[in-house]
Amino acid sequence: MSLFQQVTVKPWMPVTGRVERLYSGRSFFAPQKTIALRFFFAVVTILFSLLTVSYAERMAFEVRRPLPETWLLWSNAATLIFSGIAFQWATVSARRQRLSELRRGLYVGGFFTFVFLAGQLLSWHQLQAVNTIDHRNPANAFFYMITGLHGLHLLGGLAVWGRTLGKLRQGFSPGVVPGTGSGADLTRITRSVELCTAYWHFLLIVWLALFGLLFFPGGSLPIICRAF
Amino acid sequence: MTDIAPTDAVYVPPAEVEDTELHDPQSFITKYIWSQDHKVIAIQYSVTALAIGMVALVLSWLIRLQLGFPETFSFIDEAAYYQFVTMHGMIMVIYLLTALFLGGFGNYLIPLMVGARDMVFPYLNMVSFWVYLLAVLVLVASFFAPGGPTGAGWTLYPPQSILSGTPGQESGIVLMLVSLVIFIVAFTMGGLNYVTTALQGRTRGMTLMRLPLSVWGIVIASILGLLAFPALFVGAIMMLFDKVLGTSFFMPTIFELGEQLEYGGGSPLLFQHLFWFFGHPEVYIVALPAFGIVSDLLATHARKSIFGYRMMVWAILAIGGLSFIVWAHHMFVSGMNPYFGFFFATTTLIIAVPTAIKVYNWVLTLWQGDIHLTLPMLFSIGFIVTFVNGGITGLFLGNVVVDVPLSDTMFVVAHFHMVMGVAPIMVVFGAIYHWYPLITGRMLDETLGKFHFWVTFLGAYLIYFPMHYLGFIGVPRRYYELGETGFIPESAASLNAFITVAALVVGFSQLVFLYNLLHSLFKGRISEQNPWKSASLEWQTPQKPPVHGNWGPSLPVVYRWAYEYSPPGTGRDYVPQNLPPDQVDAPHTSGPLPSGAGPLGTGQVAGTMEAEK
Numbered sequence: 001m002s003l004f005q006q007v008t009v010k011p012w013m014p015v016t017g018r019v020e021r022l023y024s025g026r027s028f029f030a031p032q033k034t035i036a037l038r039f040f041f042a043v044v045t046i047l048f049s050l051l052t053v054s055y056a057e058r059m060a061f062e063v064r065r066p067l068p069e070t071w072l073l074w075s076n077a078a079t080l081i082f083s084g085i086a087f088q089w090a091t092v093s094a095r096r097q098r099l100s101e102l103r104r105g106l107y108v109g110g111f112f113t114f115v116f117l118a119g120q121l122l123s124w125h126q127l128q129a130v131n132t133i134d135h136r137n138p139a140n141a142f143f144y145m146i147t148g149l150h151g152l153h154l155l156g157g158l159a160v161w162g163r164t165l166g167k168l169r170q171g172f173s174p175g176v177v178p179g180t181g182s183g184a185d186l187t188r189i190t191r192s193v194e195l196c197t198a199y200w201h202f203l204l205i206v207w208l209a210l211f212g213l214l215f216f217p218g219g220s221l222p223i224i225c226r227a228f
Numbered sequence: 229m230t231d232i233a234p235t236d237a238v239y240v241p242p243a244e245v246e247d248t249e250l251h252d253p254q255s256f257i258t259k260y261i262w263s264q265d266h267k268v269i270a271i272q273y274s275v276t277a278l279a280i281g282m283v284a285l286v287l288s289w290l291i292r293l294q295l296g297f298p299e300t301f302s303f304i305d306e307a308a309y310y311q312f313v314t315m316h317g318m319i320m321v322i323y324l325l326t327a328l329f330l331g332g333f334g335n336y337l338i339p340l341m342v343g344a345r346d347m348v349f350p351y352l353n354m355v356s357f358w359v360y361l362l363a364v365l366v367l368v369a370s371f372f373a374p375g376g377p378t379g380a381g382w383t384l385y386p387p388q389s390i391l392s393g394t395p396g397q398e399s400g401i402v403l404m405l406v407s408l409v410i411f412i413v414a415f416t417m418g419g420l421n422y423v424t425t426a427l428q429g430r431t432r433g434m435t436l437m438r439l440p441l442s443v444w445g446i447v448i449a450s451i452l453g454l455l456a457f458p459a460l461f462v463g464a465i466m467m468l469f470d471k472v473l474g475t476s477f478f479m480p481t482i483f484e485l486g487e488q489l490e491y492g493g494g495s496p497l498l499f500q501h502l503f504w505f506f507g508h509p510e511v512y513i514v515a516l517p518a519f520g521i522v523s524d525l526l527a528t529h530a531r532k533s534i535f536g537y538r539m540m541v542w543a544i545l546a547i548g549g550l551s552f553i554v555w556a557h558h559m560f561v562s563g564m565n566p567y568f569g570f571f572f573a574t575t576t577l578i579i580a581v582p583t584a585i586k587v588y589n590w591v592l593t594l595w596q597g598d599i600h601l602t603l604p605m606l607f608s609i610g611f612i613v614t615f616v617n618g619g620i621t622g623l624f625l626g627n628v629v630v631d632v633p634l635s636d637t638m639f640v641v642a643h644f645h646m647v648m649g650v651a652p653i654m655v656v657f658g659a660i661y662h663w664y665p666l667i668t669g670r671m672l673d674e675t676l677g678k679f680h681f682w683v684t685f686l687g688a689y690l691i692y693f694p695m696h697y698l699g700f701i702g703v704p705r706r707y708y709e710l711g712e713t714g715f716i717p718e719s720a721a722s723l724n725a726f727i728t729v730a731a732l733v734v735g736f737s738q739l740v741f742l743y744n745l746l747h748s749l750f751k752g753r754i755s756e757q758n759p760w761k762s763a764s765l766e767w768q769t770p771q772k773p774p775v776h777g778n779w780g781p782s783l784p785v786v787y788r789w790a791y792e793y794s795p796p797g798t799g800r801d802y803v804p805q806n807l808p809p810d811q812v813d814a815p816h817t818s819g820p821l822p823s824g825a826g827p828l829g830t831g832q833v834a835g836t837m838e839a840e841k
Contacts, residue, residue: 009437011789027427032348036424047458141475
């Protein structure tokens with residue numbers, strides 16, 4: 001039953017006698033954690049959308065937009081893409097029960113994420129070098145704030161990634177035949193990996209949008225704001 | 229794991245919702261302090277919110293003392309007055325009402341009302357409370373910081389909020405912003421839990437349209453919070469950077485004491501937009517749970533099904549959606565484009581339509597009902613009257629041409645106190661009187677309760693009706709002292725003194741309520757199993773108060789909506805949600821059903837469903 005159908009039922013009418021009336025403990029087919037994560041995506045989307053709007057509004061009449069080295073920004077974006085690919089690889093491996101590849105995918109995904117965060121820190125350092133004391137320039141301030149908030153979200157993701165690795169190790173502790181894992185363990189781990197992957201893909205999309213916003217001089221949003 | 233049911237089955241298998249991983253308390257600490265039980269967390273949230281609410285109450289007394297009797301109290305200077313006003317507003321809106329409705333009532337009621345053992349993420353729920361407590365502690369710390377708490381007004385408008393001359397400019401504003409950021413983190417954890425539990429954690433038979441309206445109100449308010457709080461988060465972070473790091477997100481080029489500050493180019497209006505993009509949905513974050521809860525109180529205590537259930541649900545959804553496109557009606561005097569003013573005035577007035585539908589439905593629920601003038605009913609009626617009064621003055625203020633002269637006057641103060649202060653607090657009181665027996669197993673004292681109601685209800689009108697008049701003659705809000713102002717007659721001072729006396733009396737009656745809460749906890753009359761003979765699921769647990777896990781060995785099965793009062797042809801006063809259809813005609817008992825639930829896990833013959841026809 002679709003959500004629309006669910007909210008158009010007349011509960012005061014006599015039940016029509018179909019057994020399925022007894023069901024519907026859930027509104028969506030997805031597991032609880034997936035639903036919660038989707039709501040969290042909505043929250044984060046609103047957060048970064050508001051930052052984008054604020055950026056456009058504030059930058060409407062600012063001419064100078066100092067940037068870190070462009071090659072670094074491109075390589076950072078590429079690193080996060082590699083990370084997303086690795087997580088996708090991990091998910092596919094988990095679903096196919098290829099455990100060594102799953103582990104490898106998770107490690108590679110985590111490694112590229114750390115590289116990305118290190119790259120972001122380097123870009124902060126570079127920006128500091130190009131303009132030392134220009135507090136008032138909003139481009140600087142937005143750059144630090146937006147990349148910082150994005151990085152914090154990735155750090156949160158890494159915490160879950162660490163827990164997933166922990167589960168992976170737990171699932172193959174003594175008592176469980178290495179390389180096989182029990183069904184329940186694998187289901188649990190697969191779900192965690194799927195959630196991590198969805199989160200990484202989401203943060204990649206956010207980053208690409210922010211990348212376009214921050215690093216293309218003469219971006220269209222401030223121009224639109226200026227028109228008003 | 230599927231919720232697709234076989235359409236032709238005659239046997240109903242056990243529930244297939246994901247069961248919550250419960251963490252059974254092993255010690256005093258895990259039972260009462262680091263508890264993951266939603267009921268304990270609800271009480272932790274409520275006690276913390278009420279405690280900080282008491283601080284706000286005392287602050288309101290101090291504000292009124294200054295307004296009613298200026299130049300009398302030496303300890304209330306200009307700075308202190310603005311600090312009291314700011315902290316009173318922020319505490320009441322965020323740390324009391326939001327936390328109490330969602331963290332308190334939401335936590336307690338959602339799992340019980342949907343037939344779950346706990347929230348879907350109990351650990352996250354626990355963390356949510358402790359982070360909320362941290363936010364409250366940071367806020368309280370600002371009272372003891374050098375320079376005291378911020379006195380920027382609860383809206384915290386820059387540039388004034390972070391400039392010298394504003395009380396609390398040293399550290400109070402920083403602590404306030406940090407506290408808000410922490411609160412939002414706490415709320416996000418809680419909000420995700422409430423929404424997911426209501427959507428995905430319901431027991432078998434609990435369809436969305438069988439949910440009590442309390443759950444609808446709380447859940448939609450949680451969604452509003454999840455989508456609106458990021459705006460405050462962004463605004464708070466940016467202002468924090470302006471204050472601490474010297475950025476200029478909101479700070480324009482500005483001179484202070486003849487010297488140009490290092491700020492420049494920032495947009496104070498941007499903050500106003502961000503603040504009110506959060507601020508207006510916040511009104512409904514407080515109001516929607518009140519709408520939902522009061523619907524349940526009215527139906528139960530009038531022994532009548534709620535009138536227009538579907539319309540009530542849709543109205544909640546419509547109000548929730550519309551609340552995101554009205555924010556700039558708080559900014560009519562900010563110099564916005566007149567076309568924007570026209571748009572926002574129109575959307576504001578449109579919100580009156582679903583709101584009015586709800587008011588009509590409440591009144592029609594009472595119409596020809598068997599009205600029991602219990603304390604929850606008294607407070608519910610008090611809510612309807614107060615909300616209508618406050619809502620109608622909102623129609624005045626929603627129109628640009630009327631708003632402009634009334635802006636920043638006491639009329640506005642009277643309006644929002646009626647509509648989102650007194651009205652929701654009436655529901656809070658009604659709800660506490662209603663669910664106290666469920667939570668503690670004892671009844672609150674009725675005589676003290678009636679004293680509390682009449683003093684609060686009549687007192688609120690003695691405070692706020694005259695305040696409208698003050699605003700109408702031009703008395704501005706946020707003024708420490710009126711002094712000699714040509715257009716304000718001297719009688720305004722007498723009226724202010726009268727309001728102050730009324731406020732002190734109303735404040736005192738809250739202490740009576742507090743005494744009642746504590747006294748009844750130990751000495752109150754032992755409650756019956758279901759003292760209000762309520763049909764909704766939270767009263768059908770095997771034990772009262774409900775124990776850890778709520779439902780004993782098996783989850784309940786729900787057969788009908790929560791408003792089956794005085795059903796024709798059954799001879800029953802009410803039918804609990806989980807009473808199997810074949811037992812509806814059986815002799816009525818007011819106690820819980822055996823095992824508190826339908827025959828879950830043992831199977832249920834489909835033919836019994838036919839009996840419901």
